Amino acid sequence: MQIDNNQLLRFTTAGSVDDGKSTLIGRLLYDSKSIFEDQLRAIENTSRRRGHDGIDLALFTDGLRDEREQGITIDVAYRYFTTPKRKFIIADTPGHIQYTRNMVTGASTANAAIILVDARHGVIEQTKRHAFIASLLQIPHIIVCVNKMDLVDFNEEVYSKVIKEFEEFSSKFMIKDIRFIPLSALLGDNVVNRSKNMEWYQEAPLLHTLETLHISSDINKIDARFPVQTVLRPQREGFIDYRGYAGRVSSGVFRTGDEVSVIPSGLTSKIKTIDTFDGELEEAYAPMSVSITLDDDIDISRGDMIVRSKNLPETSQDIEVMLCWLNRTPAKPKAKYTIMHTSNEQKAIIKEIIYKIDINTLKSKSDGTTLCMNDICKVKIRTTKPLMFDSYRENRTTGSIILIDDATNETAAAGMIV
Amino acid sequence: MSKYYLNYLDELESEAIYVLREVWVQFQNPVILFSGGKDSIVVTHLARKAFYPSKIPFPLLHVDTGHNFPETIKFRNDLTKELGLELLVGSVQKSIDQGRVTEEKGKHATRNALQITTLLDTIEENKIDCAIGGGRRDEEKARAKERFFSHRDEFGQWDPKNQRPELWNIFNGKYFEGEHFRAFPISNWTEMDVWNYIKKEQIEIPSLYYAHERKVVWRSNSWIPHSEFLVLGEKEEVLIKKIRFRTLGDITITGGIESDADTLEKIVDEVAAMRNTERGNRSDDKRSETAMEDRKRQGYF
Known part of the structure; x- marks a missing residue:
């Protein structure tokens, strides 16, 4: 895999036991060859012991002892997979109302949300809840997966009806980008591979969609914000007077020579250097971790924020x-x-x-x-x-x-x- | 025209640096748990970057089972010297001698579980309030639920059902007297990420990770290194094989794989083609389906 330009995409999945969320994740991992043989063997054994036919893909997402016993996800579980195009982090969260807090947690860092709809049932209360949380947490991209298409004879009308229902209730939400994909997680239709059963669907399957979502604009690139985590004062040879403000750029771009203000004090200065272990940089942007030095000696400590003087929060x-x-x-x-x-x-x-x-x-x-x-x-x-x-x-x-x-x-x- | 986004490996590095800096400001007396394995080496390397041009502001803590690879100990000593760091050692042998724990018996005996007591004792003795580990969520199903900042009660226990929610990048490291935290800066890294990073940064790692010839015994589907601590079974024979290790733990439980990968490039290629998880060669995880969770609840790494 090429590292140079491959980005990291974090997405969240919310769903309950019945809508096939675990099966979908299992299918993504399995078809993208992210599952190791020893994991597969363990799942095969468990499937057999529980009397399932074949392997139960949903078992890949089983976690803690209590969850295995009860057959539900209680907490946020993180899963990882990589394709030749991107690295993915899945925040797998339970979908039931009593776990709203876990959904919110999983959604907080996500670029994209997968919302599952059972094709047989259409948009239900839970769908609305998930869409609401995704919009509340301002997840930039929402992908509505209309699952279990195999159980409705891959009927286009069923799919169109879901889109219509979804568009209607979500029109009052703040959603930037939304897509719909008809699929069958169980059979693998439109998950990694294009479905042969739904020729009427001309767009990309789920994985390709995830691989190509435009995410580099997800972070605010306009308002330069740098919360100071700590002050680096090495007190060692070569760096006796060094005073670097360490932190991670939250948004925007900082360049050497930029006029900056330190808030809350309001004192102003110019960026002298932007330092990293690997050398000085001309500019730093989100989410880079760097150390900034200023032309003037001003009193700055943790909790302060360095911002561009012309653009204050x-x-x-x-x-x-x-x-x-x-x-x-x-x-x-x-x-x-x-x-x-x-x-x-x-x-x-x-x-x-x-x-x-x-x-x-x-x-x-x-x-x-x-x-x-x-x-x-x-x-x-x-x-x-x-x-x-x-x-x-x-x-x-x-x-x-x-x-x-x-x-x-x-x-x-x-x-x-x- | 320059691009204004990071590739995934740079983003993971930046995230880990951010976490390490948060640990430094939020705790009084943090340490890096250092096993001599690749993950703790990567964490140490990241700490170097996080605080540059200052030196790493944490000591390293090694829980010494007494069943070590000699190569690991030498590597540990050389690295702490090079970085000018303090080294704390918690000794499992001492815990056994003091009667704090009882050694397991028999062919499958290991000191793996005994480390928990030694670790918790060392944390208490040194008033450590945060132990930074190289644990990754992709390693094991119980670890998939870990937080970056993971709370431990006054008994050092992890309560997976009662964890603090962790939102955005705001970490709550508040604790009461006697409690402590574990912090996992490389939570979001996979084995492949770690190897790609080691290669990209040209980080030095113990020779054990590279293919070499060694006396080994075939046991539980992997090549267990022959050592003075190994109790041979009746039908087991000692062979010489060209192997390397994917993870490093106790010499008694860490299985090697047959390999010719003797450079970082070859290792990365080999890992990319692997069809089994790295912990598949660790007999400590094979004891039951929830072996890791059970140990973690008690205070394991």
């Missing part, structure tokens, strides 16, 4: 956030949480729940005074010091936060700044 102590509650312990009214936003950390309070979203009907309701696990709602948050942020829609890195419960240290909620 918003600054405020009051933010509106779409919040997904992740923890078993409900939100305590007016309680303080630790908020983490890029490399910045401080205290925050949930001041108000503006509305809650009923994940089944996707309608907002205003009766919410409590926040329980899997709830999705719009809230007002106040922080002890101003946050420097962009809206999540424009920037997934500088627009996202998590809340940590100080009593348990657990991650209580994830939020997208509106």
Whole structure:
């Protein structure tokens, strides 16, 4: 495989036991020859023991002991495969409503979402939920796989009906790119190989689609943002006065000589060098990890952000956030949480729940005074010091936060700044 | 016109550097778990890049089972010296001598599980709050569910059903006294990625990974190296074969494969054509379907 230009694509799959999600992943791995013989043998043995005919592709995604026993995915599992064109990371998440938080987690880093629809049932509540989460987390590409086409005689009308239903309900969502593929994960039609049973479908099978999605524009290339993770002060020969700001470019491009501002202080300087172990660079772009030095000696520490002076993020102590509650312990009214936003950390309070979203009907309701696990709602948050942020829609890195419960240290909620 | 996207290997490298820097800022006393295997060597190499021009700000921690390949120990000593790092060693032999653990008996005895106690004791003695490992999610089904920042309770245990959700690239490394974390910067790498990276970066690795002639015994479908610790079965005979190792663990359980791959280029080609997983040659994983998960719950790497 060529390394030079091959990109990494992260995609998420949401689905339940019945819609064939595990079979689809198994099929992708199997037909792209990403399954090793010893894994195959183990699966063959298990299939035989459980009395299945042939090999049950779904078993490839079996994970923890509890999951094997119950036959369901509980947590996010990551799988990997590579083709001559790309490397893929699958965040395999459970699809049931009680696992909304896992779907949100899997969706947070994805370039693409695969949403499975059972051709026999068409668009159901769960489909809407998955599409909603994908749009909420701003996954740039959505691929709707109309699965089990073999059970509806590969009928084009069934497929067209699903597209129509999907287009109708999703028209109010923010979805940038959406595609539909009719397939049969069980038989392999249109997964890796083009289906011979659906000549009416002229576009690419799933794998080819994944291999060719245009993803290099998924990251914001306009707003230059560099959250400082730590300051490198080597204090050793040759580097006595070195003071490098280490971090990963969240978005945009930085070049040596650029006029930059350090926020929140607002002090300005110019980029002197962009350093890496392999040498100095002329420019750095997302998601590169580098160390930046400036012309002037200014006081910068973790939590600060270096940005281009002509393009500043918003600054405020009051933010509106779409919040997904992740923890078993409900939100305590007016309680303080630790908020983490890029490399910045401080205290925050949930001041108000503006509305809650009923994940089944996707309608907002205003009766919410409590926040329980899997709830999705719009809230007002106040922080002890101003946050420097962009809206999540424009920037997934500088627009996202998590809340940590100080009593348990657990991650209580994830939020997208509106 | 320059391109403004990274190839997948550069992206994985950048992600790992980001994770290592987060570990450094979020913890007081982190260490790199160093086994002398390729994954921990790659993590150490990445740490070098993450903090350049500073030197690596972590000590290396080696859990020494006493059943080592001599080549691994020499490699470990040379590397720590070259990088000017502190080396912490947790000794399984000492744990046995102190009566903390009991040695397994018989032909299939290994010190694999005993390492857990030694590791946890060493973590406690040295007040380590984060142990950075070279674990990868592609290695094993239980590892597929690991977080980058993985919480361990005060008994050092992993609770896979109660893990903290990890969203975007925001890592929550908060803990209470007595608890600790494991961090896995190369979570998203596969075996192939590791080898491609070693080749690209020309990283030095122990000679054991290259094809060489060795005295071996055929056991559990792989060539187990002959050593003073090996108890021979009645029908087992010692042969000389040209082999190499895909993973390095205890000398008693690490099986080699027959191979002529004596350069990085040949190894990469060979790995690309492999039809079995690398841990397929590790008898520690073959004990049951959930052997890895069970050990990980107790505090294994």
